[in-house]
Amino acid sequence: MVNSTVFNQIVEPNWLARPATIVAPLLLGCVLVRQLPDGRVIRGLIVETEAYAVGDPAFHAYKRRSDRNSVVFGPAGRSYVYLIYGIYHCFNVVTDVDGVPSAVLIRALQLESVPDGENLHRFAAGPGKLCLALQIDRSLNGSLLQPGEALWLEHRSSEQQLAGSDSIVQTTRIGISKGVDLPWRWYIKNCAAVSRF
């Protein structure tokens, strides 16, 4: 009864080494931690996720391995970051076992604080916006998600336990033109930091 009530447990690669459709809802309520080059730390509660997996036509790895998507073919516990529409970045957590392409897109965070004048609940409400807020770009693609690196994940603390499955909404994914019927998007119900309701 010492550290467990004070410090969050780190999310380990083995915990992520399951199908993206399993991990994506479990990541809701976990904390994404960003340590900036100057040492400052930004923490955000994950409130919206999407799964991308084998046989999924919307997945970047649907057709073949390439320079861009190679990290999602590797073992769980690394970041997959790509540039989208020429201007924004998207951050994913690589999941499932080595050799099975799979990832979870982190779509929105609830931050602890935001710059003066910014909306606390909207500053990281969207995959491009959260990468801006946490200064995530392609230089972090393939990085290990563990303390001491630029990014890591922590499990839900006792103060932020989700009430139960009632508090999670499962629906279809956003912004894609293929695989639109797969219900592989999850978000925390009634959370003002979700990108779209």
Next chain:
DNA sequence: TGACTGATTGGA
């Protein structure tokens, strides 16, 4: 609804 932006991809 459409403008913006540039890496990536797939087809000549």
Next chain:
DNA sequence: CCAATCAGTCAT
């Protein structure tokens, strides 16, 4: 080589 596409965001 070139054209289309794109897991987004914001202003209109």
